[in-house]
Amino acid sequence: MPLPKPPEDSGYSPSHADELARAHGASEADLASAKAFGEELSLHHAWGLPFNGYANAAGYGYVQEPTLAVAQDGWDSHEAFEKLSSGAQIAVVYHSLERGHDIDRESARNFLKHEHGIIIHGNQPY
Numbered sequence: 001m002p003l004p005k006p007p008e009d010s011g012y013s014p015s016h017a018d019e020l021a022r023a024h025g026a027s028e029a030d031l032a033s034a035k036a037f038g039e040e041l042s043l044h045h046a047w048g049l050p051f052n053g054y055a056n057a058a059g060y061g062y063v064q065e066p067t068l069a070v071a072q073d074g075w076d077s078h079e080a081f082e083k084l085s086s087g088a089q090i091a092v093v094y095h096s097l098e099r100g101h102d103i104d105r106e107s108a109r110n111f112l113k114h115e116h117g118i119i120i121h122g123n124q125p126y
Helices: 014-023 028-045 077-082 088-098 102-116
Strands: 054-056 063-064
Touching: 014 028, 014 077, 014 088, 028 054, 028 077, 054 102
Parallel strands: none
Antiparallel strands: 054 063
16 A cells, blocks of 8 residues: 655645634643644654544544544554643644645544534635
């Protein structure tokens, strides 16, 4: 199975994602942790995995399914994500919205909605 393609630019900047995360309580330490986690995701080619736990269940809608977040090299991105503070998790998820993988965007929306009550509709900018 080939590795996921690197993410494409969605038109939003990382600083915009940081602003949104700060607006929902992320501290500068959280943003630093989120950046380090993002580097780990890149290192393990895991940006396209549902690291926040939400995945499309074969047409049944998005469900929490963390077992799909294991990278090809064996790194468990969901386990690592769970160890982050809440603010760092929010920051990582906002950064995944600016990435180019649909799984990132859709799982991010579900994570924000179900874990933090933040609603982002697919047809509006976050």
